[in-house]
């Protein structure tokens with residue numbers, strides 16, 4: 505029964521995380537679009553806000569923006585903060601659930617650094633707190649007066665953190681922490697800057713003082729940073745399912761390229777929605793970045809490119825008479841993978857064949873040739889942290905079998 509609870513808890517946590525992330529990022533996109541579309545109207549002088557009309561779901565909306573605050577504070581004000589907080593809380597819970605509780609499989613790679621699980625978890629948590637602090641100080645420093653300089657330093661900083669994570673964690677753990685750091689910066693912006701500034705403005709209004717427009721400006725800067733980070737963060741959250749992204753010495757470079765590509769695509773839409781034209785070059789540069797990322801992943805995969813030639817469509821069916829993998833191959837795979845990838849796994853803590861992949865009979869081994877080529881030969885992402893000690897010779901045998909068409 506433990507397996508059932510564990511599996512369902514994993515699913516429910518992810519479900520919560522994805523739903524709150526959609527709500528948060530959706531409203532971030534919405535408000536950036538709205539902001540860009542707002543035009544001055546007679547009642548709201550230029551530079552103090554404006555108005556936009558929208559049509560949605562059968563109705564027309566007239567939305568007004570007051571850069572500082574309206575003259576009178578409305579009775580009911582809708583705040584947007586719990587989307588952000590719930591995304592972070594559910595994300596952190598997932599980080600603990602998968603990477604800190606399962607540190608020996610997913611976070612620690614003895615080939616990188618032989619950390620005890622608690623040490624790895626402590627490094628992860630401290631890095632998120634300190635990582636936020638450094639970013640926050642950067643944005644408050646005089647450097648921030650120059651937006652381009654701040655963006656360049658911010659980019660170098662996140663890339664450096666990705667590199668640092670790669671020196672201590674498994675590739676997968678490094679990418680998820682790079683994403684978690686960016687997500688923490690985004691939520692920190694909401695919790696430590698945007699919300700407090702809005703509260704100050706409201707307190708001033710209630711007390712009859714004129715609020716300082718600086719509060720609103722700061723909040724807008726933070727909100728713009730969040731907007732540029734959304735796409736890279738989403739990529740990094742998905743990366744753990746794709747070993748080509750993280751099983752390379754240059755995973756940190758892939759983070760850097762994805763940061764540039766994601767931010768450029770956001771930039772395209774921000775410019776377009778503001779009516780400043782369509783900077784199509786952003787797509788070209790983003791595509792170039794992604795092409796580079798793909799090239800890096802293939803050319804630095806630890807097991808070489810040879811095993812990457814198979815098509816997933818080459819999978820065989822599994823009737824009783826389906827082909828079997830050669831004895832030598834089957835015995836390696838069944839011996840090194842079968843303790844987890846079996847109908848009833850014997851590895852402690854694994855309740856059912858992970859992701860439904862069974863590798864406990866020669867026919868299942870043959871059927872999963874593509875998966876074995878990708879996960880165990882080219883990227884060496886399996887077994888996790890090489891717990892069952894697959895040797896280089898064994899990987900070479902598997903590579904020859906995978907490469908044979």
Ligand code: HEC
Pocket residue numbers: 609744745837840841842843844845851854858859861863875876879880886887888891892894
């Ligand atoms: C210690 C147990 C263990 C061993 C040994 C192991 N795996 Fe896995 N495998 C897992 C777990 C756990 C997952 C699910 C990973 C996740 O949740 O992202 C997995 C996932 C996979 C996947 C599916 C990945 C996906 O998301 O589509 C493949 C393919 C795979 N393993 C192949 C292998 C091969 C080949 C071997 C042997 C060389 C192997 N595994 C050895 C635990 C193991």
